Amino acid sequence: MTTIGFLACETTLPLPWGGIGDRRGDAFEHDLMTAALEPAFAQANLTLKVIDWEAPLDHFAGLDLIILGTAWNYQDKPDAFLAKIGELEARGIPVCNSAEVVRWNINKTYLRELAKRGAATIPTRWFSNVSQADLIDAFAAFDCDRLVVKLQVGAGALGQVLIHSEALPGADWRFGHAAMVQPFLPAIAEEGEFSFIFIGGELSHALRKRPAKGDYRIQSLYGGIESAYDPTTEELAAASAIIAAFPFAAPLYARIDMLRGSSNSLMVMEAELIEPYLYPEQGPQLGDRLACAILKRLEL
Ligand SMILES: Nc1ncnc2c1ncn2[C@@H]1O[C@H](COP(=O)(O)OP(=O)(O)O)[C@@H](O)[C@H]1O
Ligand SMILES: [Mg+2]
Structure with a gap:
């Protein structure tokens, strides 16, 4: 039996699987993913094991490959997340996507x-922090009336701000984080x-x-x-x-x-x-395709 680990986190896991009960507002997407993958994987003789990425290392014993699933709190502890992937790889378990890919993808640089x-x-300016003067420069450089200021390490639009040229923040305003600034694209x-x-x-x-x-x-x-x-x-x-x-x-x-x-x-x-939601509802063949690609990777 080949077992594929599907990493989750305490706020995407359903209670019986070790979740904390107070699930994220988009935890239904975790359920849709696992519901789509389980039967397709079973058809390919793969068992899906859902597991909190923060579980002790021993709990991962016996897994043949790990996918990063819905580890949607990794931004809060990126170093621990990368370290865990490294430890799993060091134990000989292939992790998809790999520590190398995750490290590259974690910062939007x-x-x-x-x-x-x-x-x-998208045209982008990069800052270790952003000031009002930086915004004024960016408005001029991009010739636009709205700017999006985003965290360099972030997801789910968290911490992101939309700034209108007529409503600039004050001269002492600072974004407070490493950021990227883009013109707002009306599309x-x-x-x-x-x-x-x-x-x-x-x-x-x-x-x-x-x-x-x-x-x-x-x-x-x-x-x-x-x-x-x-x-x-x-x-x-x-x-x-x-x-x-x-x-x-x-x-x-x-x-x-x-x-x-x-x-x-x-x-x-x-x-x-890293751990994108893969929209199984819009791609009913997702589970079969993923199972097939995993078998190929495992050379089964
Ligand atoms: N330059 C932009 N113009 C218009 N909308 C944007 C722009 N950048 C981000 N957004 C909106 O904000 C959302 C989050 O931004 P994104 O770069 O995808 O970061 P993340 O999903 O990692 O938080 C996007 O899905 C989109 O709805
Ligand atoms: Mg996005």
């Missing part, structure tokens, strides 16, 4: 590297953001995510709505070009989030290689 490698990225509210799910380097499915009326964040926590999407050849090529720009071979899974820029083509917003 990877977008700078993708840009250097020719990927279409987010119009057509939304696109996600391309790649399994083993091949497109599994794509979807479109739109924010709730009056919001610009597409995450389900803020009322964002997803629908399956059939990308054009051009759009698929734009997403595939991001995978091709990685400084390593295509990982087991990747979610490429893209947004349309002023040139009308898709630009990468994020390449999610």
